[in-house]
Amino acid sequence: MSFGKNIRTYFEGQWHEGDIPVMRAADHGIWQGSSVFDGARLFDGLVPDLEAHCARVNRSAEALMITPSIETGAMVEIAREGLRKYAQGAAVYVRPMYWAINGSELGVAPAPGVTGFALCLEEVPMPDPDAATTLTTTSFRRPVLADNVCNAKAGCLYPNNARMLVEAQRKGFGNALVQDAMGNVAETATANVWMVKDGEFFTPIANGTFLAGLTRRRHMQNLRAAGYSVTEAVLTLDDFRAADEVFLTGNFAKVTPVAQFDDVAYCARPLTRKAREIYMDWALSSPL
Numbered sequence: 001m002s003f004g005k006n007i008r009t010y011f012e013g014q015w016h017e018g019d020i021p022v023m024r025a026a027d028h029g030i031w032q033g034s035s036v037f038d039g040a041r042l043f044d045g046l047v048p049d050l051e052a053h054c055a056r057v058n059r060s061a062e063a064l065m066i067t068p069s070i071e072t073g074a075m076v077e078i079a080r081e082g083l084r085k086y087a088q089g090a091a092v093y094v095r096p097m098y099w100a101i102n103g104s105e106l107g108v109a110p111a112p113g114v115t116g117f118a119l120c121l122e123e124v125p126m127p128d129p130d131a132a133t134t135l136t137t138t139s140f141r142r143p144v145l146a147d148n149v150c151n152a153k154a155g156c157l158y159p160n161n162a163r164m165l166v167e168a169q170r171k172g173f174g175n176a177l178v179q180d181a182m183g184n185v186a187e188t189a190t191a192n193v194w195m196v197k198d199g200e201f202f203t204p205i206a207n208g209t210f211l212a213g214l215t216r217r218r219h220m221q222n223l224r225a226a227g228y229s230v231t232e233a234v235l236t237l238d239d240f241r242a243a244d245e246v247f248l249t250g251n252f253a254k255v256t257p258v259a260q261f262d263d264v265a266y267c268a269r270p271l272t273r274k275a276r277e278i279y280m281d282w283a284l285s286s287p288l
Helices: 050-063 072-083 155-170 214-225 237-241 270-283
Strands: 005-011 014-017 035-037 040-042 092-100 115-123 133-137 175-179 185-188 192-197 200-204 230-233 245-249 256-261
Touching (some): 035 050, 050 092, 050 214, 185 192, 185 200, 192 214, 192 237, 192 270, 200 214, 214 230, 214 245
Parallel strands (some): 133 175, 200 230
Antiparallel strands (some): 005 014, 005 115, 035 092, 040 092, 092 115, 175 185, 192 200
């Protein structure tokens, strides 16, 4: 089931209207979980970091030991072709995907060379920039590279994120602030996390337990170029409890303000708004 509307799907060399079937019952990707995806965004006629997202899905495929079959430049042009079919001003989620089709002799390892590819476009509104979420802790943690493919945006990682999110929502919160195996803050269940303290920006240092996102990197570059101090650091739950502001970054919403972490409220959010403002000004350089 999709989460958007007005869906178009590129599959087997052509565009199709709607949410068409692309996997078969015996495809390795459906029963062994060998699938990767990425996400970009069209909004206000802009497609920021589209090429970077297409390049990353190819890296994710290689990390999951399946063979990427579409060059980054060609994938970008496929996406642009499909996006041009939408009405002016439409907000669209862009999702390129790979999955393994054949397995090895024992069925578990994906066989190289034969890989499914689809690119799905879904019209999904951009979230209200002033709509803040709330955070709580979760009993579930991020894995490490030794036991999972933390260096890929892989579908098999998301059931763990879903456990975190559902646990948080059952507690009455919007999202979960997630720790790594060492007990330090890694990210949330759905996005990278930031905090502001005494006018400086902080985000958990990339340590291989979570995907340090492309939008996270873009914010780091933009904020530093604007003269702000941005530090990647080992951060604890107590650091976030003592923060002046907390916000999330990711492709889907770009910046999501946080109003509360458990019983700690963040009232004024001037630098959260500034981070979004700087990002949106930069995004003007990325027209469709």
